[in-house]
Amino acid sequence: MKTGGTPRLKILVSNQKGGVGKSSLSANLAAYFAIERQMNTLLIDLDRQGTSSLWIRNAAPYERLKFDHASHLIQGANRLGIFNARCHIRDAANLHEVVITDVTWSPAVGYELLEIFDLWIIPTSLSELELLSTIALLGDLKPALERPRSPRLLITPNKIHPFQRKFDSMAAQRFPVPFLLTPPVLASKDFESLYQRDYIVSAGKDDVKQRFLTFCEAVWKASQISVFEAHTMRARSDWNAGAASAPPSALPEISRVPEMIKAGTPDETPL
Numbered sequence: 001m002k003t004g005g006t007p008r009l010k011i012l013v014s015n016q017k018g019g020v021g022k023s024s025l026s027a028n029l030a031a032y033f034a035i036e037r038q039m040n041t042l043l044i045d046l047d048r049q050g051t052s053s054l055w056i057r058n059a060a061p062y063e064r065l066k067f068d069h070a071s072h073l074i075q076g077a078n079r080l081g082i083f084n085a086r087c088h089i090r091d092a093a094n095l096h097e098v099v100i101t102d103v104t105w106s107p108a109v110g111y112e113l114l115e116i117f118d119l120w121i122i123p124t125s126l127s128e129l130e131l132l133s134t135i136a137l138l139g140d141l142k143p144a145l146e147r148p149r150s151p152r153l154l155i156t157p158n159k160i161h162p163f164q165r166k167f168d169s170m171a172a173q174r175f176p177v178p179f180l181l182t183p184p185v186l187a188s189k190d191f192e193s194l195y196q197r198d199y200i201v202s203a204g205k206d207d208v209k210q211r212f213l214t215f216c217e218a219v220w221k222a223s224q225i226s227v228f229e230a231h232t233m234r235a236r237s238d239w240n241a242g243a244a245s246a247p248p249s250a251l252p253e254i255s256r257v258p259e260m261i262k263a264g265t266p267d268e269t270p271l
Helices: 022-036 051-058 079-093 111-116 128-140 206-240
Strands: 009-015 041-045 065-069 098-104 119-124 152-160 179-181 261-263
Touching (some): 009 022, 009 111, 009 206, 022 041, 022 051, 022 065, 022 152, 022 206, 051 065, 079 098, 119 128, 152 206
Parallel strands (some): 009 119, 041 065, 041 098, 152 179
């Protein structure tokens, strides 16, 4: 995922409910790619309140971390707005190695937006009500998520307290589509104290930073597989048209995602 022709990474962070820590997750994940991985990273904030972009605007500056508050693109809630947002994100990916888009999901956003992303991260608490809401969202979008070019789905237990060690509430649910379950992001006052000041990966307490890095590394591993698959799909299409040599037929060295499990049906085995 370096410059010079390799596909850029496009990540969507979205949930239809507020208060799940979506914006703080977006800003700090963007900081991880910019600071820890030294990748040119852009956060596109499509939410009107602009919480995640405000964080980056006012926090300690880092050369590789930029933001773009572009909520005006989808305020019209029409297909033209979604088309403009798709073009905007694609153009941004031509200039940055990582583009993270933060948006609150609604029917107005439209499933067409999903197709341009490599990963879709859904932050959620472990409350039954919120899990049922997430399941309903995935059920509505199941046709779009089953398309060949749909993003790899990651569900992230977010703002988890230390006493919530077991994910019994999640294990009891039946999800309509497969997904990867990331390591949880634990609740911490560092997210509040560092808001618009700095980031977990650069100024968080050691234990909080390490736990958040575990989550970020899992996202990185998943992204390697997703970007490889997207590149292979495009290569196969070109090859079939006689425009390229045969694409690789095997995953790169990183072929499995540690500390993540695949869910969806009770009989599926962990990755």
